């Protein structure tokens with residue numbers, strides 16, 4: 545997921561943004577069924593070093609026929625490739641994740657991103673796309689953005 549920086553136009557309890565990076569909250573990876581093409585499936589199995597049988601038995605949703613494409617399996621309600629690291633939820637196949645995941649364009653307009661902001665920092669997005677929260681919450685959010693620099 546691509547990352548872009550926030551607009552610096554902010555006051556004490558509001559932060560106006562045009563875009564935002566992936567929050568690493570895992571919300572979208574917990575909500576959507578991800579369809580994977582046959583080519584993508586072969587690429588993933590090659591990169592993570594598993595056999596085709598392992599892929600078929602452990603990584604895909606067996607309710608999907610899987611003749612031309614697959615649906616990634618969920619584990620504990622989340623994509624099987626989503627891993628928790630501290631407060632963050634990270635894609636363990638980020639550099640070769642499926643095209644559907646690449647095309648997901650995070651931003652304050654998505655309810656999943658709004659839920660991530662609310663869950664992690666208690667920040668609410670209003671109708672104009674402005675982030676509203678306590679001074680401390682917005683400070684923590686800015687600290688998170690800073691921590692992504694150089695990623």
Ligand code: SF4
Nearest residue numbers: 573623625626635645
């Ligand atoms: S493949 Fe990665 S980005 Fe896509 S849903 Fe799974 S964890 Fe999320």
